[in-house]
Amino acid sequence: MNVSDNVSKPLPAASAATAEGPQRRPAMVLAISAIALVAYLYFFLHAESQLAVAVLLALAGAAVFAAGRLGLTQAVEQAASRRPGQSRLWTLAGTLALVALFHESHFVLLMLCAVLLYTTACLGLTVQFGFSGVSNFAGAAFFGIGAYTTAVLATHTGIPHVLVIVLSGLAAAVIGSVLVAPVLRTRGHYAALVTIAFGILFKTFLEVNDVLGGPQGLQVPGMTLFGFAFNESVTLFGVDVSFYASYALLSLLICAGTFAVVKALERSWVGLAMDVVRTDETAAAAFGLHIARWKVIAFMLGNFFAGIAGSVYGMVTAFVAPNNFTFADSLLMLSIVILGGLGNVVGLVPAAIIVLVLPEKLQFIQEYRFLFYAALVIAILLFRPDGLMPRKTRLFFPREDAQ
Incomplete structure (x- = not known):
């Protein structure tokens, strides 16, 4: 037997151990970052004094700066790209943990519902803006169509509420089809003006x-789901649970399902066709793509998601009024989409937390929240036009990670 054979025997084990390290590292990075984020959100949502909120915000800013300098942000991004399934599972587990930790807090659970439902509506706007380039500045109007449809159907019909949610989304998509012709005939700021006019007309129609x-x-x-009324508080193992916990779980289910559909759409040939239409309509038409078809699909699908989110939001708040669906609310949704990163569905969650939760915790800007949203959009466009998490370039031939 050759001596070199004996020497080479330990090498497969060593190489296996070397290869096992990178396999374990992404999972560990995702676990640590998820636990740290949930712990921070717990203390932030639990803080009541303005001093505590200010200290936590300063701590978050310092942590983000240090993570960027030390390369920790890049490590988390690489781990999430290598293990997308695990990152989504950790996100679900973290949200469930927050619901369990605040099971008695009506206000915090209501904020969690708002974040999840607005994220769902903004997923629809992302399909329109970020995927196909269709302008829609009336997101709150389609959100309101879903809420008002639910109010009418749930009050005057015996349709199961699960089906009411679906019908509310369909109503938003069908009513939005009225705008298909003018949106397709116009481009740029002219198309934006069409949707702005629709939002104003919708609010006026509700008022009169x-x-x-x-x-x-x-x-x-x-x-009401299978005989269980969500508006009734429950007691589990002797612990009182807020009725908003049920709505938070429902909102999480809808948001997660919408997220899965949009991600699958983005990875498919449908998402590729929408990207081509958004990038260059002339080139897309030259290669045989039907421009109007993909714009109509994106516009109606996005409005369907907004209608579903508005339906559940109406049940959560138990009341709808015209003042809840104004152009300012559309600006709020637009600021979430832009802040998160146009076309990046992952960035919508932190953007929704910043836009919705931060003004609630900072009480001194309560009366100036819409001024805060407008200033936020201007600041993003000036200093970070790609958003917090810019959408990465689509890779037609993905590279294999080096082991």
Whole structure:
């Protein structure tokens, strides 16, 4: 037997151990970052004094700066790209942990519902803006169509509430089809003006329509699923649980399902066709793509997601009124989409937390929240036009990670 054979025997084990390290490292990075983020959100949501909120914000800013300098941000991004399934599971587990930790806090659970439902609506805007380049500045109007449809159907019909949610999304998509022709005939800021006009007309229509409650609005019945009423508090193992916990779980389910659909759409040939249409319509038409078809699909699908989110939001708040769906609310959704990174669905979650939760914790800007949203959009466009998490370039031939 050759001596070199004996020497080479330990090498496969060593190489296996070397290869095992990079395999374990992404999972460990994702676990540590998820636990740290959940712990921070727990203390931030639990903080009540303005001094504690300011200290936690300063701590977050210092942590983000240090992570960027030390390369930790890049390590988390690489781990998430290598293990996308694990990163999503950790996100679900972290959200469930927050719901469990704040099981008695009505206010915190209501904020979690708002973040999840607005994220769902903004996923629809991402399909329109980020994927196909269709302008829609009336996101709050389609959100409101879903809420008002639920108020009418749940009050005056015996349709199961699960089906009511789906029908509310379909109503938003069908009513939005009225705008298909003018949106397709216009481009750029002209198309944006069409959707802005629709949002204003929608609010005016609600205010003058007595059947829909006029300026006073309508009450929305609570969600009922298989005989279980979501608006009733429950007791589990002797612990009182807020009724908002049920809505938080429902909102999480809808947000996660919408996220999965949008990610699958992005990776498919449909998402590729939308990207080509957004990038260069002339080139897309030259290669045989039907421009109008993909724009219509993106516009109606995005409005469907917004209608579903608005349906559940109406049940959560138990009341809808015209003042809840103004152009300022559309600006709020737009700021979430731009802040997260146009076309990046992952960035919507932190952007929604910043836009929705931060003004609630900083009480001194309560009266100036819409000024805060406008200033936020301007600051993003000036200093970080690609958003917090810019969308990466699509790779047609993915590279294999070096082991």
